[in-house]
Amino acid sequence: MRYVYNNPKLFFKGGIMKNIVFDIGNVxxxxxxxxxxxxxxxxxxxxxxxxxxxxxxDEWKELDRGSIDYEVAEKIFKTKAPDLKKEISIVLDKWHEMLIPIEANVNLLKSLKDYGYNIYYLSNFQKDVYEKMYNKHDFLRIGNGGVISYQVNTLKPDHFIYAILLSKYNLNPSETLFIDDNFDNIEEAKKIGFHSVLFTNCDELKNSIKPLL
Known part of the structure; x- marks a missing residue:
């Protein structure tokens, strides 16, 4: 059993958990x-x-699913609200600017990685903006892998996207902790056998995962 004492704020005792899966948006x-x-x-x-x-x-969900692209979505939005064409263009051009790192959770991810846990990502995300974030933020590149919704044309909480992650990386759900901010996503993961924690705030997340690690 592995014990880690060198971080006074976090204590990982090295139990059966081997893999930590992070949602991205709002985590x-x-x-x-x-x-x-x-x-x-x-x-x-x-x-x-x-x-x-x-x-x-629905178009926003289909962007996450990867079944339509921004050009198609923008045309649909502008057809639905022709008086907002300028505003729609501004929103679609700038919305990625709101995606600011949640530093406490990013630091937690990096600490878990340093302590030897395998890090994965499982997120509903749109292709163009995900690629921008991936290239911009190193914490999205240091993991062992992941599944993003547009890559597999499936959204959480569909059972299939969890199964893809497990199969792709040969993960045992009983050795895997899943962190997400959406209750339905957490419940589906539990049905499959993941240990799961619903993210509400950074301090609570640390307290919730300690007994599982």
Whole structure:
């Protein structure tokens, strides 16, 4: 059994857990579209319309799924709201700017990696912006692998995307901890046999995972 004492804030006792799987949005990168829209200076009613039109749309999910691209999605959005064509272009051009690293969780990921745990990613994410984030942030490149929704045309919490991750890297779910901010995603992972923790805040995450490591 491995004991690690050199970080006073974290204590990993080296139990049966070998693999840690991180969601990305709202676990490693902030994703708060309503706050982002407020910062663009639109009137409140325009903010509300754009939020529903874009971020709550079926097209947004299909972008995550990889079944449509931005050009197609943008045409659909502008067809639905022709009076907001300029605003739609601004949002689609700038929304990736809200994806700011959650430093405490990034540091946690790096510590877990340093302590010898295998790190994986499992996230619903759109191709173009994921590639920007991957090239920009080293913490998305230091893991052992991952599955991103657009790569497999499947979204969490569909059972299939978890099965792909397990099969691709020959992981045993009983030796794997999954961290996500979405309750449905966590529940599906538990059904498959993952140890799972729902992320609510950084301090609570550290406390929740300690007994599992």
């Amino acid at each position: 490693l990168l902030d994703f708060h579209p309503q706050e982002f829209l407020k910062g663009l200076g639109f009137e409140k009613n325009i903010e509300d319309r754009l939020y529903k039109l874009i971020f709550l749309s």
